[in-house]
Amino acid sequence: MDWSFSRRGLLHGAAVVGGAAVAGIVDRASVSAAPLDRLRQKPGWVVGKLTGAQAVAESLRQECVGCVFGIPGAQENELWDEFKARGVPYLLVAHEFAAACMADGAARATGRPGVLCVVPGPGVTNALTGLGEALLDSSPIVAIVGDVANGDKYRPFQVHSLDTVALLKPVTKCVYPVADVRQIPGAVRQAFRTAAAGEPGPVAVVIPFNLLIDQADFNCPPPADPGLPFDEAAFTKAVALLSDRHRRVGIYAGAGCQDASDQLAAVAELLQAPVATSVSGKGVVSDAHPLAVGWGYGPHASEVAERAFKPDPLHPLRSGVDTLLAIGVKFSEVSTGFYGDPRPRHVVHVDANANNLGKIMAADVCVHADAGLFLGRLLACADSLRRPLDGLLQARIRALKADQNRALCAVPARACGIDPLGLVGALRRQLPEDGLLFTDVTAAEHLAAEYFRVGRPRTYFNPVDNQAMGWSVPAAIGAQRACIGRAVAALVGDGCFLMAMQELSTAAREGLPVKWFILDDHAYHYMQALQKPAYRRTTATVLAKLDYRALAQGFGVGYLEVDRLDALDATVAAAFQTVGPVLVRVATDYGDRKIRWIEAVRERFIVDLTPAQKTRFLTRASMRAVGHQAND
Structure with a gap:
């Protein structure tokens, strides 16, 4: 059985200790069905005669999980039924990518591991991008993942029979594959310790579906605290x-x-x-x-x-x-x-x-x-x-800060919309100090990083290292579910929005009042800013013009739009004053706005080229500069 951590996990020795604790957690000499008074004498323990699904649900209850994000399926219907029976909070999402992102958003906002639950096969593959973002951004997540039947119930060619453990290893700190129903509480609870220990990250527990209906006597204590490293x-x-x-x-x-x-x-x-x-x-x-x-x-x-x-x-x-x-x-x-x-x-x-x-x-x-x-x-x-x-x-x-603030207050009016730096300033003026702002993979993420003042920890979030487009759309929902009563906003490019906009239906169904501000310029502006100087043209960067009002109406969320700088603050304020989730279309015109990150990275890229590569780039750019090139 493979209890080892992946390359970004804790030290191998800690993994072995954790695996041993998981595998040996059942005291078979003293197992018996535990009456209620025994349960009261062992706070934090999972005890009694339970099915595997009941053991998972009880383990999550003992970890005080605030919400499980996911979609039920054939391999996990038994488990989701136990969530309802035992009062484990859950939230149905529209796509498993969003389940991982919502768990991530909740984790970043609270500092506690977020939880998702998905089926094998497409459930896992859909969630991989969100798990990868959590791994590279050091965010603690516990993924409860179903699997095809094992042991004497195994059959070839089962539905969703991809190699679940192999798929999860590259995007997690550690995968705990469960082979026996008695290992379930130990595996689930160890996953929470591993996700939060050292550098935080996602951990998966993989449970064959036949084990969810198997039954055993449990007498399982909470895992030991791994302690803090200090050299x-x-x-x-x-x-x-x-x-x-x-x-x-x-x-x-x-x-x-x-x-x-x-x-x-x-x-x-x-x-x-x-x-x-x-x-x-x-x-x-x-x-x-x-x-x-x-x-x-x-x-x-x-x-x-x-x-x-x-x-x-x-x-x-x-x-x-x-x-x-x-x-x-x-x-x-x-x-x-x-x-x-x-x-x-x-x-x-x-x-x-x-x-x-x-x-x-x-x-x-x-x-x-x-x-x-x-x-x-x-x-x-x-x-x-x-x-x-x-x-x-x-x-x-x-x-220096005063100079920066003057630049933020001197955003120019644009001919075809609003300079995105203006939206960054308006969001800071209108979002409460304890409000949460989620940004996405848009050129404006670098403007927000530089100019959006943050006064408290765990109030500003970005998909930094995996750069998963669309991440902020569901991540903001996860944070809102975990932080009821606090204002939550997302700054999203129109291209990113297309990646995950179906989750607006989730927010509408649950009444989660996230405010999404969509920078609408009908283009992947970030890619255009990178492509045009290097190639003297852009390729595959123009997006369709959407009817955002009709889209918001179809999803059942509120709608506002703004295309003038002088109306921006009032519109942003109105969004936060509106009850329920709101989509705000911001007609966007970058104009000649320079972004320090893009300019500096372009220079670094040029320095990194070999002389031959520089010659090839310059020759191509020069030829296109004097010729007639289609824009896109």
């Missing part, structure tokens, strides 16, 4: 490096700091260090903090961050950041602008996943540690780390 020796080296007060420290924080926001701000103040974040890390420090500088720190990211990390031109004797403290973050392609972050003289890299340390950005010290634990330990070393208040640095950051 004491490496921590000591990090403190020694950071204690040199001649070094100017800058902090680069990622999603691993989402639950350590206060400690992060305190450490920044201790070191008088500007704090930049990855895209996934937006919100781990409030943008209102005097040392917060936005996302990234290279030419692709926030201009405030890039300039704050560099030497101050008004004070030539003051050096820029020469020591980078990277915490709970991966130097991924998107967040580094195609690996364009400059390397300071010294780097300390801290992460809960040892496999992330020192990758892309070479580090002087690699600390395998939980971000919150590391930051707490740094605060305990305050006397050796403390710098005096750096008034010049904070004044410079304040001035």
Whole structure:
């Protein structure tokens, strides 16, 4: 039986321990049907004579699952019936891609593992993209996946008989295949621990459908807490490096700091260090903090961050950041602008996943540690780390932010619609501080990352590393289901919207009041921005013009539209004041809007080309520039 973790899981030894706990969880010498008073004496345990489906449902109840997203099918009807019988909350989706994205959205918004339940075959393959996004973006998910019959019930050529475990391994931290009904509670509950431990990610439990109707006596305790990683020796080296007060420290924080926001701000103040974040890390420090500088720190990211990390031109004797403290973050392609972050003289890299340390950005010290634990330990070393208040640095950051705010307030009117930066500003003005904003794979995602101010952790979300188009449409629904009473909005390109728009029917049926703002320019503008400079034409980027009003009416959601900048704030405000889900069409005109990420990545791409490749690109572009080329 394969209990091993995939390449992005925890250490192999932890997997073996977890697998052993799962496989050996039943005390066969003492198993008996448990009366109710025995159950009360063992809070958190799964006990009694239960079917496999009842054992799954009871395990989810013990984990206090807020909602299971998915679609029932032949292999799991028994299980879904038990969800209803035992009061396990569930939500029917329109497509299994959305089930994974909704579980992901709920997980990111709450910090607790989201749950989906799908059948094998097409149920699994439809969910793979969403699971892959959760894996690469470090989001904890537990997938309960049915499978074809096993053991003496196995038959060749069963419906949906793809290799479920093999399909799931590349997009999960770990797959627990269940071979015996008695393993079910242990496998399900271990999956929750594994999903949240170390670097979070998706975990799958695969259960053949015949086991759901098998029955056994259970006496299963909750799994042990795996604990938090912490490398004491490496921590000591990090403190020694950071204690040199001649070094100017800058902090680069990622999603691993989402639950350590206060400690992060305190450490920044201790070191008088500007704090930049990855895209996934937006919100781990409030943008209102005097040392917060936005996302990234290279030419692709926030201009405030890039300039704050560099030497101050008004004070030539003051050096820029020469020591980078990277915490709970991966130097991924998107967040580094195609690996364009400059390397300071010294780097300390801290992460809960040892496999992330020192990758892309070479580090002087690699600390395998939980971000919150590391930051707490740094605060305990305050006397050796403390710098005096750096008034010049904070004044410079304040001035840079003021320049950024003026740019946000000076969005030009466009001839054929609204500059998307105008929508970013209107969303920030109208969305409550504790409201949640989901962005999608659109050129405007980079504008939002730079200009949308975030004041709290777990309020800004983006499909960063798998770049799954359409992700935000269902992810926002999952977050709204988990965060009843809070405002939830999604900033979506029209191309992304086409990928998952059927989920508007889910929101309408459930009365979940998500507000979707669709940037409608009838094109894959992102691809056009990448294609046109390189090829002097665009290919396969023009979309159909849709009747969004009729579409919203058909799905049963509210509808608003806006095509003038001077009406934008009022329309956005009206959307949030409208009861129920609302689709807002925003006629969009990018005009000559430059996007730092795209410009910087294009330059990085050119630098990466060989001389022969550069010649070929330039020759082709020159020939097309003087010829007559169709636009698309």
